[in-house]
Amino acid sequence: MTSFFEENALVAVQTTQPLDRLLDYRAPEGGCHLGAFVEVPLGPRKVIGVVWGPGRGDFDYSKIRQVIRVLDVAPMRDEMRSFLQKAGAYTLTPMHAMLRLATRAPGLGDPPSMQKIYRLGEGEPSRMTDARRRVLETCRDLGGLSLTLKELAESAGVTTSVVKGLVKTGAVREEQTPRDTGYPLLEPDYGAKELTEDQEKAAAHLREGQASKQYNTVLLKGVTGSGKTEVYLEAVAEALRQRRQALVLLPEIALTAEFLTRIEARFGAKPAEWHSGVTMTERRRVWRMVAQGQAQVVVGARSALFLPFQRLGLVVVDEEHDTSYKQDDGVLYNARDMAVLRASILGAQVVLASATPSLESWNNAETGKYDRVVLSSRYGPAILPQMRAIVMRSQDLPSNSWISPALKRAVSARIERGEQSLLFLNRRGYAPVTLCRACGQQIGCDHCDARMVEHRFLKRLVCHQCGESKPIPETCPSCGAEDKLAPVGPGVERLAEEAQAQFPEARIAVLSSDLYGTARELKGQIEAIADGAADIIIGTQLVAKGHNFPLLTLVGVIDADLGLQGSDLRAAERTFQLMRQVAGRAGRSERRGEALLQTFQPEHPVIRAILAGNEEAFWKAELDERRVAAMPPFGRLAGIVLSGEDVAQVFDLGNHLARHDGPLRKVGAVIYGPAPAPIARVRGRHRVRLLVKAPKDVMLQRALADWAGQVQLKGDLRMSIDIDPQSF
Ligand code: ADP
Ligand code: ZN
Numbered sequence: 001m002t003s004f005f006e007e008n009a010l011v012a013v014q015t016t017q018p019l020d021r022l023l024d025y026r027a028p029e030g031g032c033h034l035g036a037f038v039e040v041p042l043g044p045r046k047v048i049g050v051v052w053g054p055g056r057g058d059f060d061y062s063k064i065r066q067v068i069r070v071l072d073v074a075p076m077r078d079e080m081r082s083f084l085q086k087a088g089a090y091t092l093t094p095m096h097a098m099l100r101l102a103t104r105a106p107g108l109g110d111p112p113s114m115q116k117i118y119r120l121g122e123g124e125p126s127r128m129t130d131a132r133r134r135v136l137e138t139c140r141d142l143g144g145l146s147l148t149l150k151e152l153a154e155s156a157g158v159t160t161s162v163v164k165g166l167v168k169t170g171a172v173r174e175e176q177t178p179r180d181t182g183y184p185l186l187e188p189d190y191g192a193k194e195l196t197e198d199q200e201k202a203a204a205h206l207r208e209g210q211a212s213k214q215y216n217t218v219l220l221k222g223v224t225g226s227g228k229t230e231v232y233l234e235a236v237a238e239a240l241r242q243r244r245q246a247l248v249l250l251p252e253i254a255l256t257a258e259f260l261t262r263i264e265a266r267f268g269a270k271p272a273e274w275h276s277g278v279t280m281t282e283r284r285r286v287w288r289m290v291a292q293g294q295a296q297v298v299v300g301a302r303s304a305l306f307l308p309f310q311r312l313g314l315v316v317v318d319e320e321h322d323t324s325y326k327q328d329d330g331v332l333y334n335a336r337d338m339a340v341l342r343a344s345i346l347g348a349q350v351v352l353a354s355a356t357p358s359l360e361s362w363n364n365a366e367t368g369k370y371d372r373v374v375l376s377s378r379y380g381p382a383i384l385p386q387m388r389a390i391v392m393r394s395q396d397l398p399s400n401s402w403i404s405p406a407l408k409r410a411v412s413a414r415i416e417r418g419e420q421s422l423l424f425l426n427r428r429g430y431a432p433v434t435l436c437r438a439c440g441q442q443i444g445c446d447h448c449d450a451r452m453v454e455h456r457f458l459k460r461l462v463c464h465q466c467g468e469s470k471p472i473p474e475t476c477p478s479c480g481a482e483d484k485l486a487p488v489g490p491g492v493e494r495l496a497e498e499a500q501a502q503f504p505e506a507r508i509a510v511l512s513s514d515l516y517g518t519a520r521e522l523k524g525q526i527e528a529i530a531d532g533a534a535d536i537i538i539g540t541q542l543v544a545k546g547h548n549f550p551l552l553t554l555v556g557v558i559d560a561d562l563g564l565q566g567s568d569l570r571a572a573e574r575t576f577q578l579m580r581q582v583a584g585r586a587g588r589s590e591r592r593g594e595a596l597l598q599t600f601q602p603e604h605p606v607i608r609a610i611l612a613g614n615e616e617a618f619w620k621a622e623l624d625e626r627r628v629a630a631m632p633p634f635g636r637l638a639g640i641v642l643s644g645e646d647v648a649q650v651f652d653l654g655n656h657l658a659r660h661d662g663p664l665r666k667v668g669a670v671i672y673g674p675a676p677a678p679i680a681r682v683r684g685r686h687r688v689r690l691l692v693k694a695p696k697d698v699m700l701q702r703a704l705a706d707w708a709g710q711v712q713l714k715g716d717l718r719m720s721i722d723i724d725p726q727s728f
Helices: 078-091 095-102 130-141 149-156 160-169 197-212 228-241 253-267 280-291 302-306 335-346 359-366 405-417 492-502 519-530 571-583 605-612 615-629 647-659 662-666 700-708
Strands: 008-013 023-026 037-042 045-054 114-120 172-178 216-222 245-249 272-274 297-300 312-318 326-329 331-334 349-354 371-375 386-391 420-424 433-436 452-455 460-463 469-471 485-488 508-511 536-539 552-557 594-599 635-644 670-682 685-695 718-723
Touching: 008 037, 008 095, 023 037, 045 095, 078 095, 078 331, 078 335, 078 718, 095 302, 095 331, 114 130, 114 149, 130 149, 130 160, 130 172, 149 160, 160 172, 197 216, 197 228, 197 349, 197 371, 216 228, 216 359, 228 245, 228 253, 228 312, 228 349, 228 371, 245 302, 253 297, 253 519, 272 280, 297 302, 302 335, 312 335, 331 335, 331 718, 335 349, 359 615, 386 605, 405 420, 405 552, 405 594, 492 508, 492 536, 508 519, 552 571, 571 594, 571 605, 571 615, 594 605, 605 615, 635 647, 635 670, 635 700, 647 670, 647 685, 662 670, 662 700, 685 700, 700 718
Parallel strands: 216 349, 216 371, 245 297, 245 312, 272 297, 312 349, 386 594, 420 536, 420 552, 508 536, 552 594
Antiparallel strands: 008 023, 008 045, 037 045, 114 172, 326 331, 433 485, 452 460, 460 469, 635 685, 635 718, 670 685
């Protein structure tokens, strides 16, 4: 097929409107290449699009509109178009929405913005001052490197007018250069560590896969602190040697800063960074440099998967089990699965790193679909913490108290020895429920089916569903009683209050994602804690992820049963992963750690598996259960959420779909529901869910599309389809 079009072209356009097809345009003057980024007219607006193929040619091209211009960026590669197409087909997402993921660069079509830079010139100033001398010396020290006006003045310790004066004399030269500049070179051997025998074996395996330039996925499993990161950085090093690009995905923005520092220590320079906290200017630079192959390594959030890599050789998915890899940002996709898809198209390597892999990945390794390398012991003298249950039935706790006497003794011992304790409670805010003691009503969100959570630190009630917040009322919104509202149950803020009362001398730090404005503030706080600035750390899920606190020797899990409530089939898996991750925080250096789990049900199979540290047994039992129920990974699931303002209409639509199940029945799929969705009301809209369960090897997406295509969505009714839902 030819890949240059002179007359007409089919263009995929990026819009926010639902638009389920490619559009025909006349080619611009001078034609356009396949994959070219173009600007096209769409209604009264101009939008960005990508040339997707030749025009269809069965109508009069003189009557259709013309591509306005071809943008000055590298065309989208075949591989990327193929990726977007396949990812769209898998997630049942139309191309215009996929394209939005791939073009998230502000000012994509603008000419590169310029900036003035300064360097040593030829001229001699007629009058030499101290300040002028310092500027010239700074320029000489920099060699060929050049700085902006402000940077140069600052490093020379002079005002900008001194530099400007020197420009007039010709001693300093002023030049215009594009603002989007490349990243400093990373060197594969810069800060290489000596690996243990175990680590070296694992690294060699990854390097081999990387050097093969063939697609391969490796599950890198190892307890927290075993050196998984050190090992996969060897795969990054190999990618650098092969002159291919590498992408490292992290589950949490808060981890990025720490990670960038680590890359700098290992490869001599900081890599590119991509997530929602990165400024627009910087994002634009990243996008362009990635497209030009001038960003060797990108560290970022899942949306980085859609960057226009020139020659991607490696994708690392760190903490691959983390549920934040699947979240809605317009398109419902699981970054782990999409990483595998993109790599398989490219012939690249995927490394899935985790101490507690997802059941799916574990199963894929068991069946040989993925390779597996295991690091079985912690690096250095660190040993796994001892885990014990504190059976809460036998602990005599006053009301509004959550730290048992046994846990209190353990914390006191740590404080005496100058060690740190972590109290883990996966609940943000002060109290999960605010109850009126006069009428018994709980304060709920006006827009959702969720309870408002008291945040004393913010002095507000907050809905964790939609983010709505309001001041804490003094009278009950239901009955009007005064001073009768009472918090029920603990959140981390309330736990901190109790800890302060029980340990008046202790320095307490609360780590919860909503208490820190920026990733930088959080980073500062985490570094201070690592340096010993707190005796007791109180935290939510945030602390389970990747941080390193050398003085931490005790983890107390306030409510180990929390995740086991509810009907979610994945609850056991999640609890198991979370508890092990949290426990993994303790004793990462020489001192042996201890993890105490407060539980009311010590005989629960999940709690027993955690205590025994018997992972194999846990996985086997979970897999057996799923196999019997024909649930993933042994069957397939899709969730269909219908929403609208009128609950009866939403249910009618759900019932209609459930009755007209022909296309699904044909492939052996069954429908459950309609039922109220797990979150039945969000922002004033009612949500109803249908679950579709299908055998493993059917064309589920096509059947779903046929099935859903039977109805027209009228008024404000919406449908979203979630392939492989995380909760069911
Ligand atoms: P994981 O990713 O499995 O949690 P890390 O790679 O973060 O483990 O390693 C835990 C700690 O041990 C880190 O501080 C790391 O730098 C250190 N470490 C691991 N392996 C080595 C090694 N071979 N040489 C020096 N330090 C190491
Ligand atoms: Zn709400």
